[in-house]
Amino acid sequence: MDKEVLLTLNGVKNYFPVKDGALSKAKNYVKAVNDVNLKIYKGETLGLVGESGCGKTTLGKTILQLYKATDGEIIYNFEDGERDLTKLKKDEMDLARKKIQIVFQDPHSSLNPSFTIYQSLSDPLKKFGVKSKEERRKIIGDLLEAVNMRREYMDRYPHEFSGGQRQRIGIARALSINPELVICDEAVSALDVSIQAQVLNLLKDLKEKHNLTYIFITHDLSVVEYISDRIAVMYLGKIVELADAKSLYKNTLHPYTKALLSAIPVADINHKKERIVLEGDVPSPMNPPSGCFFHPRCKHCMDICKSEAPQMKSYTVEGKEHFVSCHLASKQIEEGGLYEEAGTI
Amino acid sequence: MDKIISVKNLKTYFYANNRCNKALNGVSMDIKRGKTLCIVGESGCGKSVTASSIMQLLPKFSRIEEGEIIYHDENGRDIKIHELERNSKEMRQLRGKDIAMIFQDPMTALNPVYTIGWQIVEMIRTHEKISKKEAKERALKLLKDMGIPLAEKRIDQYPHEFSGGMRQRAMIAMAMSCNPKVLIADEPTTALDVTIQAQIFELMDKLKREYNTAIMLITHDMGVVCELADDVAVMYMGNIIESGSAKEVLENPSHPYTKALLKSIPVLGKGADQEINPIRGATPDPFDRPTGCQFAPRCDYYCKECDEQMPEEQLINESTHMVRCIKYKEVVLNG
Amino acid sequence: SSTGNEGQSEQGGTTKAAENTLYTNGGPEEFFEAPWLNPGTFVYNKVLYDRLIFADENLDPIPGEGQLAKSYEMSEDGLNLKFTLRENVFWHDGEPITPQDIKWSIEYSLKTTVINNVFANTFKAIEGATEYLDGKADDISGITIDGNNIDIKFEKLAPDALLTFTQFAPLPEKHLKDVDPVQFQQSEFFRNPIGSGPFKVEEVKMGNYTTLAGFDKYWDGAPTYKMHLNPSAGDSDPNLVTNAKGGLLDYSYTKNIADVKSLDGVEGINVDKVDVRYTRLFFANKFKKKDGSEAPLADKKVRQAIMYALDMDEILDGIFDGAAEKANSLTPDGVDKVDGLNNYDYDPEKAKKLLEEANWDPNTELDVVYYYDDQQTVDLMSIIQNYLSQVGIKMKFRLVEGDLATLLWSLPEDPVNGPSAVDFDLCYGATAALSMHEYYDRYQTGAALNSHTPGTEELDKLIEATNKTIDAQEQREAFFNLQKYENEELFVLPLYYQPIYVITSDKIQGMPEKLGNPQFNYKWDIHKWTLAE
Amino acid sequence: MFKYTLKKILGMIPMLFIITFIIYFLLDLTPGDSVSHLMDPEALARLSTEQLNALREAYGLNDGFVVRYFKWLGQLLQGNFGYSSTSGVPVIQIIKETLPATLELSGAALLISTVLGSILGVIGAIKRGSIGDNVLTVAGMIGVSIPQFFFGMVAILIFALNLGWLPVGGRTAPGVVNFMDRIEYLILPALVLGLSLTAGVMRYARTSMLNTMNKEYIKTARSKGIPEWKVNLVHGFRVSLTPVIVLVGFRLPTLIAGSVVIESIFQWPGVGNVFNTAIRSANYNLVMVVALMFVAMVLIASTLVDILTAILDPRVKLEG
Amino acid sequence: MDFLSPKKRLYKKFDKIKEREENKTFKESKNRSIKKLFSNKLTTVGLVIFTVILLACICAPLLTKYDPLAVDMKNILKPPSSDHILGTDKIGRDIFSRILYGGRLSILIGFGSALGCSFIGVILGCYSGYKGGILDAILVRISEIFMSFPQLILVLMLVSIIGQSASNIVIIFIICGWGSVFRMARSQILSIREEEYVQSLKVFGLNDFIICYKHMLPNIIGPIAVNITLSTAMFILEEAALSFLGLGVPLEIATWGNILNASQDLFTLQNNWWMWLPVGIVISLFVMSINFVGDGLRDSTDPTSVE
Ligand SMILES: Nc1ncnc2c1ncn2[C@@H]1O[C@H](COP(=O)(O)OP(=O)(O)OP(=O)(O)O)[C@@H](O)[C@H]1O
Numbered sequence A: 001m002d003k004e005v006l007l008t009l010n011g012v013k014n015y016f017p018v019k020d021g022a023l024s025k026a027k028n029y030v031k032a033v034n035d036v037n038l039k040i041y042k043g044e045t046l047g048l049v050g051e052s053g054c055g056k057t058t059l060g061k062t063i064l065q066l067y068k069a070t071d072g073e074i075i076y077n078f079e080d081g082e083r084d085l086t087k088l089k090k091d092e093m094d095l096a097r098k099k100i101q102i103v104f105q106d107p108h109s110s111l112n113p114s115f116t117i118y119q120s121l122s123d124p125l126k127k128f129g130v131k132s133k134e135e136r137r138k139i140i141g142d143l144l145e146a147v148n149m150r151r152e153y154m155d156r157y158p159h160e161f162s163g164g165q166r167q168r169i170g171i172a173r174a175l176s177i178n179p180e181l182v183i184c185d186e187a188v189s190a191l192d193v194s195i196q197a198q199v200l201n202l203l204k205d206l207k208e209k210h211n212l213t214y215i216f217i218t219h220d221l222s223v224v225e226y227i228s229d230r231i232a233v234m235y236l237g238k239i240v241e242l243a244d245a246k247s248l249y250k251n252t253l254h255p256y257t258k259a260l261l262s263a264i265p266v267a268d269i270n271h272k273k274e275r276i277v278l279e280g281d282v283p284s285p286m287n288p289p290s291g292c293f294f295h296p297r298c299k300h301c302m303d304i305c306k307s308e309a310p311q312m313k314s315y316t317v318e319g320k321e322h323f324v325s326c327h328l329a330s331k332q333i334e335e336g337g338l339y340e341e342a343g344t345i
Numbered sequence B: 001m002d003k004i005i006s007v008k009n010l011k012t013y014f015y016a017n018n019r020c021n022k023a024l025n026g027v028s029m030d031i032k033r034g035k036t037l038c039i040v041g042e043s044g045c046g047k048s049v050t051a052s053s054i055m056q057l058l059p060k061f062s063r064i065e066e067g068e069i070i071y072h073d074e075n076g077r078d079i080k081i082h083e084l085e086r087n088s089k090e091m092r093q094l095r096g097k098d099i100a101m102i103f104q105d106p107m108t109a110l111n112p113v114y115t116i117g118w119q120i121v122e123m124i125r126t127h128e129k130i131s132k133k134e135a136k137e138r139a140l141k142l143l144k145d146m147g148i149p150l151a152e153k154r155i156d157q158y159p160h161e162f163s164g165g166m167r168q169r170a171m172i173a174m175a176m177s178c179n180p181k182v183l184i185a186d187e188p189t190t191a192l193d194v195t196i197q198a199q200i201f202e203l204m205d206k207l208k209r210e211y212n213t214a215i216m217l218i219t220h221d222m223g224v225v226c227e228l229a230d231d232v233a234v235m236y237m238g239n240i241i242e243s244g245s246a247k248e249v250l251e252n253p254s255h256p257y258t259k260a261l262l263k264s265i266p267v268l269g270k271g272a273d274q275e276i277n278p279i280r281g282a283t284p285d286p287f288d289r290p291t292g293c294q295f296a297p298r299c300d301y302y303c304k305e306c307d308e309q310m311p312e313e314q315l316i317n318e319s320t321h322m323v324r325c326i327k328y329k330e331v332v333l334n335g
Numbered sequence C: 001s002s003t004g005n006e007g008q009s010e011q012g013g014t015t016k017a018a019e020n021t022l023y024t025n026g027g028p029e030e031f032f033e034a035p036w037l038n039p040g041t042f043v044y045n046k047v048l049y050d051r052l053i054f055a056d057e058n059l060d061p062i063p064g065e066g067q068l069a070k071s072y073e074m075s076e077d078g079l080n081l082k083f084t085l086r087e088n089v090f091w092h093d094g095e096p097i098t099p100q101d102i103k104w105s106i107e108y109s110l111k112t113t114v115i116n117n118v119f120a121n122t123f124k125a126i127e128g129a130t131e132y133l134d135g136k137a138d139d140i141s142g143i144t145i146d147g148n149n150i151d152i153k154f155e156k157l158a159p160d161a162l163l164t165f166t167q168f169a170p171l172p173e174k175h176l177k178d179v180d181p182v183q184f185q186q187s188e189f190f191r192n193p194i195g196s197g198p199f200k201v202e203e204v205k206m207g208n209y210t211t212l213a214g215f216d217k218y219w220d221g222a223p224t225y226k227m228h229l230n231p232s233a234g235d236s237d238p239n240l241v242t243n244a245k246g247g248l249l250d251y252s253y254t255k256n257i258a259d260v261k262s263l264d265g266v267e268g269i270n271v272d273k274v275d276v277r278y279t280r281l282f283f284a285n286k287f288k289k290k291d292g293s294e295a296p297l298a299d300k301k302v303r304q305a306i307m308y309a310l311d312m313d314e315i316l317d318g319i320f321d322g323a324a325e326k327a328n329s330l331t332p333d334g335v336d337k338v339d340g341l342n343n344y345d346y347d348p349e350k351a352k353k354l355l356e357e358a359n360w361d362p363n364t365e366l367d368v369v370y371y372y373d374d375q376q377t378v379d380l381m382s383i384i385q386n387y388l389s390q391v392g393i394k395m396k397f398r399l400v401e402g403d404l405a406t407l408l409w410s411l412p413e414d415p416v417n418g419p420s421a422v423d424f425d426l427c428y429g430a431t432a433a434l435s436m437h438e439y440y441d442r443y444q445t446g447a448a449l450n451s452h453t454p455g456t457e458e459l460d461k462l463i464e465a466t467n468k469t470i471d472a473q474e475q476r477e478a479f480f481n482l483q484k485y486e487n488e489e490l491f492v493l494p495l496y497y498q499p500i501y502v503i504t505s506d507k508i509q510g511m512p513e514k515l516g517n518p519q520f521n522y523k524w525d526i527h528k529w530t531l532a533e
Numbered sequence D: 001m002f003k004y005t006l007k008k009i010l011g012m013i014p015m016l017f018i019i020t021f022i023i024y025f026l027l028d029l030t031p032g033d034s035v036s037h038l039m040d041p042e043a044l045a046r047l048s049t050e051q052l053n054a055l056r057e058a059y060g061l062n063d064g065f066v067v068r069y070f071k072w073l074g075q076l077l078q079g080n081f082g083y084s085s086t087s088g089v090p091v092i093q094i095i096k097e098t099l100p101a102t103l104e105l106s107g108a109a110l111l112i113s114t115v116l117g118s119i120l121g122v123i124g125a126i127k128r129g130s131i132g133d134n135v136l137t138v139a140g141m142i143g144v145s146i147p148q149f150f151f152g153m154v155a156i157l158i159f160a161l162n163l164g165w166l167p168v169g170g171r172t173a174p175g176v177v178n179f180m181d182r183i184e185y186l187i188l189p190a191l192v193l194g195l196s197l198t199a200g201v202m203r204y205a206r207t208s209m210l211n212t213m214n215k216e217y218i219k220t221a222r223s224k225g226i227p228e229w230k231v232n233l234v235h236g237f238r239v240s241l242t243p244v245i246v247l248v249g250f251r252l253p254t255l256i257a258g259s260v261v262i263e264s265i266f267q268w269p270g271v272g273n274v275f276n277t278a279i280r281s282a283n284y285n286l287v288m289v290v291a292l293m294f295v296a297m298v299l300i301a302s303t304l305v306d307i308l309t310a311i312l313d314p315r316v317k318l319e320g
Numbered sequence E: 001m002d003f004l005s006p007k008k009r010l011y012k013k014f015d016k017i018k019e020r021e022e023n024k025t026f027k028e029s030k031n032r033s034i035k036k037l038f039s040n041k042l043t044t045v046g047l048v049i050f051t052v053i054l055l056a057c058i059c060a061p062l063l064t065k066y067d068p069l070a071v072d073m074k075n076i077l078k079p080p081s082s083d084h085i086l087g088t089d090k091i092g093r094d095i096f097s098r099i100l101y102g103g104r105l106s107i108l109i110g111f112g113s114a115l116g117c118s119f120i121g122v123i124l125g126c127y128s129g130y131k132g133g134i135l136d137a138i139l140v141r142i143s144e145i146f147m148s149f150p151q152l153i154l155v156l157m158l159v160s161i162i163g164q165s166a167s168n169i170v171i172i173f174i175i176c177g178w179g180s181v182f183r184m185a186r187s188q189i190l191s192i193r194e195e196e197y198v199q200s201l202k203v204f205g206l207n208d209f210i211i212c213y214k215h216m217l218p219n220i221i222g223p224i225a226v227n228i229t230l231s232t233a234m235f236i237l238e239e240a241a242l243s244f245l246g247l248g249v250p251l252e253i254a255t256w257g258n259i260l261n262a263s264q265d266l267f268t269l270q271n272n273w274w275m276w277l278p279v280g281i282v283i284s285l286f287v288m289s290i291n292f293v294g295d296g297l298r299d300s301t302d303p304t305s306v307e
């Protein structure tokens, strides 16, 4: 592969214990992230889509070490070599923290309501070595300008800003310590359509300017398609399909992705398509179905799907790498010889 | 007569916190029998207030200042909703029986301490004098119709035992229980996942076809409009700035706002190559509204006259396509 | 006694008093107090038990016929006392009262912890009592029974012997003989005691009320009415006034002047003042302090200065409305007190002069303690502090709580030279005396409770003299000498005498003309009273 | 439901255990012991050392703290609550005699405050902003601001002394046997205690009702066309009831504290009075057991509240 | 007072607001909370009463020439006159001066206890709520134990253990009262723990104490302030109740509770009204004013409250 890998996830799992009292023992687990393998290349935007509760946010927070991974490795490629973030000591972690940042969803809770923008942004800078106040003010001013806002705004309180502006401040905060990887967790979902575009375009620009890598988490396929290079589709804590943005749309392999794509209303009056309506609800991540997690809702469900979990396999489709974990896809591919197999991830 | 509800020059103001918020400032529209009217617009533009005004469900500190809301009942009578007292008997008879409503968040819209069945039965027995048993049977049938599996068991469960999609189905079942002529749906799927949203829309489509119910669907998703709407009304800051049949409005957006809106959203399938253009500026403060055209400060076609007053409603080419912009011709030309 | 208050009729409450029932207070809250410690504080103890002999309202034994004793006889030398028991006396359970019950009661009482000091002193003087107490004998050899007669032989003179038997209530051996004397008060018996008096327990609602009914086998005829006792402590009943105004109080007594004032003008309620042996005083600690320093009050001039510095008349006028009398000795005014004692009338100049003579250091702060947690005491302390500061004596005052016996009455190891085993300089307290001896015996060298007065030969001799005779006149003379010494030396600082107020309603008929101390037993013939409707 | 209840009750036990230890420990720290409070200090000072020791021994005061604690606890577990050290009466008997009085008073006060408080609160919420609501709000404020005993004294002054309508205190009198006869004794203390608690309940009920009335499902209910009173009662009040009940449960400690004060003003022969005297006379056993009983009452009340909430609010999970 | 129907009255108000809005004559205050605070009439009244009483107590020496402890046996139980505005008590002390000086201590006890409770409760509650885990579980249990005692019962027991004095009362109140503040602070912190700005600080790896006390604490100050005011009121009442039971501050020290306690007997109650009525009213008024202010504060800091 010519592209440089920035982050590798190997069998990452995150289970949340379900308990009824603080001191009692856990009986059940919410398997929020259930064995995720992923490579993120330097400079790309990886879209992560899936329905509510499928574990997108948890995965993002696990990468950031906000949650301790239950299992698996999260290997980050530092200048001086690769290291597993889950095994870093507290002080070593600071280095990683400088590299990975996050932009949150909710413009209302992403800024401390009782602090000015400067006050909110100044402590992280202080921590990462900017000692003098003037310098911090300058950096924050520059950041605000970088997100198309005025320097003076740094002394205002969050309630004086609109949702879009706050979101931009959130982005500025994420960029304040020059990270390499930014995780955008539903960064535009809470915004009105008219403002969504501002933020999307800003993110695109900043990526170019600062040479960033994005993990773009959303449930809006149109948005993810617009901004991402590659898209990973998650279902119940697992990645079911991962491919180049265009080819995911054109050559959808997984039945879930297909249903998802067809369920999305398209803002084009002339766009006519057949709607695939999935039966039933997303099962609870506390006790996911056996075999392929999707089988109870899948039209093409086969016997094997009920018992055996499909492996994530890599194929080359129209010259692009395309991962999918589905028995049917494997079968079709083998029968049809459409695509060739290229090993696992 | 194909109109079932007509709203003319409706003005609804809010008086909370000692301030006056002119949430609706002259809204006119018609809901047609058996058709779906989609109202789109960004958050806070007054979509929900329009719905609440029609249902007379406005909060205490608000008032319909002007305008009329007329319900054309089956016998050809016109009921002037705006003249009815909020909780008068006539109004209550309309609610639920003739006009039903479902809300955005099915989590909070159902009373948590009563079973689903109880809540549906309550609705039925409010409007029809039938026994509890009959009502319950009807509720059961409705739930089955709405595609709720194991309805016999589910009917005695509490809302929290339902998933989001199920709850919304139950809400719809309740709304449909008295065969209303109009169903007002205020963002019924915003809180739901896309795959569930598809299920709900499928259901609503079916209802429209089977019962000839008129639907007023409030949304802010242009995609939903494209898929479901017969008619569209685009709202901005308390006015409907453009309306007409879906085809008319979406193919030939004639208001700068509609046009900009359509350009600002990524369309699935077009990928990274498409260009999306944000609308300049931000939605104005509702307490500090522009004097004239509400969209003027953000408009590319802005001219001085725009500041004078909100433009009158104009019909394009004698059709049903209405627009409120003095420069709409220019907009259409550029489009 | 109705002055002021425009005679507004106050008849609180709708509760109608039950018919032919005398309402009083001091009823049991958790249990009936045993009658041997405070023989007459609670009305029930006076009416549930008979004593051997009668006292008059001055607590002098009435010669001749007694209560349980048909007759009694004291030998000339005071060492032999003989009772003849009535034949027709019964316990409330219907059993006859026997001389053995009397003997047993005396013996048993000595082993309990709740026995009045006067009783104990008398009983300990009986021949064989020491052996009995030491466990060397099973009974007291000096008490012998002969038919209906009880003979008591004293080993040494018991000056209060007759007084003791006017107050000491024998109890039925049958019901108590198996009770551990240490747990005597806690025994089941005192949940519903069986006595010998004109009234017997009828219904007990602990903490609520208790009713007593006439005992129909009473030797002098059963009373014609019932008694209803409301709970609360003897002389400080917080509900006294409300009850009295509500018509639920026919007989009671109080020391609380505020109560008395509140009752002023209440229709149908009479308040009578009774002088009693109750003296409020400062115990003055004259022992060296624990750190070896001299006690601030060691010099009698300082003590005298304090007496001169207090305008007791004004104080008593102020907070007692004149209801208390200035004291110049432990002994209250009356036949038992010598004339011509120094009154220490208010004279701040003299006080200052005395202090100067005593080289009083104005930085010394007196540590004054008190153990009554009522408002009046605090007020009094504040006033005294105020007066003392005017002559240049600083004082602080504090409430002592907890183990008072240790905190206040611990004896110094060396009863002559100290150092003191307790911390206070002055302790505000009271002495209520059944017998005059109780006032002074405690100041003997090394006597129990004498935590504050170093022993001197002179004082010891003076006290000794009062105990040497049973002759009333001789005793009186000895007390006079003692009082003179006390008045000059001020080994305690007497403050005032507090009378008791007896509250009665118009309902009661047949009360004795002269009221005695309501906290002790005297011949008041309660069983002959009647109640008007 | 049974399992849930059982679990709640079992959960209380370690708590009670710790609390017994704390109380016992605290009492051990009080100056003086039961012997020193048992007797007049002067009489005590006259006792010989042997007598004193015998006395201490008889009360088991000569053992070490831990020994005494476990002895006591052991007895307690065998159902022996010990004896009052001042009177020697079995503690259980004292409680038996006084608890009904306290329960009667607290029960009445609880009833008054809950019923009156909820009704007024709900009226206030429904008529929010009206003159009536404002008057209620101010009255409620005044209600929580007046010291309870001050209120009680003034009530006695007015209703018992000046007007003579009601007795000044006590719970019963000879010849008074049934509850109806006793009720005149109960009225004043129960009203004083109840009213002083009403304000709190009222304010809470009002807030709770307002909260509920802002909920989306109230709008749903209105959209169904049901009459306004039904919306208020069936949908609004029914839901706001749960937090009010929780509050009432949490108010129990206040109620108990209040009854200590009120019982002392009105000579009400209840547990509060017993506690008050017991603590002054260092009556260890009694204080221990009464305090423990109060704590248990609080714990039981909170458990009851939990269970009641579970009944009233189906969202509360019963198992798990 | 007009006799319009409620609806008409409401509409009249609407018209007024609309007119103001159209003429743009409304006053826009910068801080909405403060504006809201003052727009509440009761709060304003409360604030005025509170300030008057508080200032009067603080400036006691300026307002009265009498020493609250000065005994004057010549002037006992004098009814109010020009000499003694509120008369004198049983030992001739000036009641007005006692109320003022007593207020100092009562307020100090109330406020000190409330502040102490809040300090401990907030310090522990914030950290416990933020960190969670075992520490949290243990602290919650401890607070539960403290809170399952009826407060007065615990207070009575503690008073009899450590004795009666003003500072002891404060200590006891703190011991008994921290639990509820702890609970409140903890639940408040819990409610903002998942807010995204907190998460973002965690992402930066900032020190827990900085996140918790510097960034999160200011956001829950509102409810805490409300709590401090309301518990001040509660503690003042509780001190009075303790005094009533004779277990409060030593009787010789003037506090509102003790002054009232000194006139408990019915005689005084019926005959010397000046000994109890003024002080009773002052306590009630002061407590009420604090409650008004606290309530107003609560409404103004609670973003969900409308009107
Ligand atoms: N802190 C937590 N403790 C316990 N369970 C959690 C926690 N956080 C998330 N979960 C559970 O893990 C699952 C995945 O949650 P997650 O927030 O990652 O989903 P998501 O894909 O981000 O959903 P959304 O689109 O709604 O944001 C959900 O079932 C959720 O309930």
Ligand SMILES: Nc1ncnc2c1ncn2[C@@H]1O[C@H](COP(=O)(O)OP(=O)(O)OP(=O)(O)O)[C@@H](O)[C@H]1O
Pocket (backbone or CB within 6 Å): B014, B015, B016, B021, B023, B041, B042, B043, B044, B045, B046, B047, B048, B049, B050, B059, B220, B286
């Ligand atoms: N209960 C209310 N009290 C005061 N103002 C209100 C109330 N409800 C709505 N408004 C105001 O009315 C205006 C229109 O609100 P509305 O709820 O109709 O918007 P919307 O178009 O439904 O937005 P959304 O898409 O967010 O639901 C807004 O300015 C809003 O602030």
Ligand SMILES: [Mg+2]
Pocket (backbone or CB within 6 Å): A056, A057, A058, A185, A186
């Ligand atoms: Mg998420």
Ligand SMILES: [Mg+2]
Pocket (backbone or CB within 6 Å): B047, B048, B049, B186
């Ligand atoms: Mg809306």
